[in-house]
Every structure is written in C-alpha cells, then in structure tokens.
Amino acid sequence: MKSKKESKLARQSERQTMHLEYLDGKARSVCIAGSFNDWHPSTTPMLHMSHDRRVKELSLPPGRYEYRLVVDGEWICDPAATEKVTNPFGGCNAVLMVGEPV
Secondary structure, three states: OOOHHHHHHHHHHOOEEEEEEEEOOOOOOEEEEEOOOOOOOOOOEOEEOOOOEEEEEEEEOOEEEEEEEEEOOEEEOOOOOOOEEEOOOOOEEEEEEEOOOO
C-alpha cells in the first residue's frame, strides 16, 4: 500500500499541460487566478503573443480547477471556457478538468 506522500508524488508525475488562450486587442495585462494558485491575481501572467492574443501553458496534476482571468485588474470569466459555474460573488468561474479527478 502506498503512503500519502508516495501517492501525491505519483499524481504529480501525471501532470498534464493545459493550454489557455485569451483574445483581446485592448488588454495591457492578463493573468490567471484560480484554485491551482490560491486565487493570486498576479502570479500566473499570460504571455503576450501578438496584438490581441495571450496564451499560457499550465502544468497541473489531475483534478478539477476553477479559475478567472484578471484583465487589466478586472476579474472576468474566461469567455472561451466550455464549462462555467456560478461563484459566491455573483459572477462565474471557468472550470478546467485535467485528466481523471482524484
């Protein structure tokens, strides 16, 4: 039987790369805040690829994550998200499913 530490290490080795993209030609700063980074609004900036395109690759272990985009300081729901849930602040969070939830 595996210890909790061994199980956690095994799950971390199963990380998957998730690609997020945001299109907005007027945005100066776009970050991702979510359950995977303790909802810190500036620790996960998206990379500016072209005039209107921002991208970010996230390496995450299997699970269900909620997140929002922080565009020029304003928290918004990801318009490209295929799944969204209502949050306690009257808005919505995007949902990101990675592999098989544990």
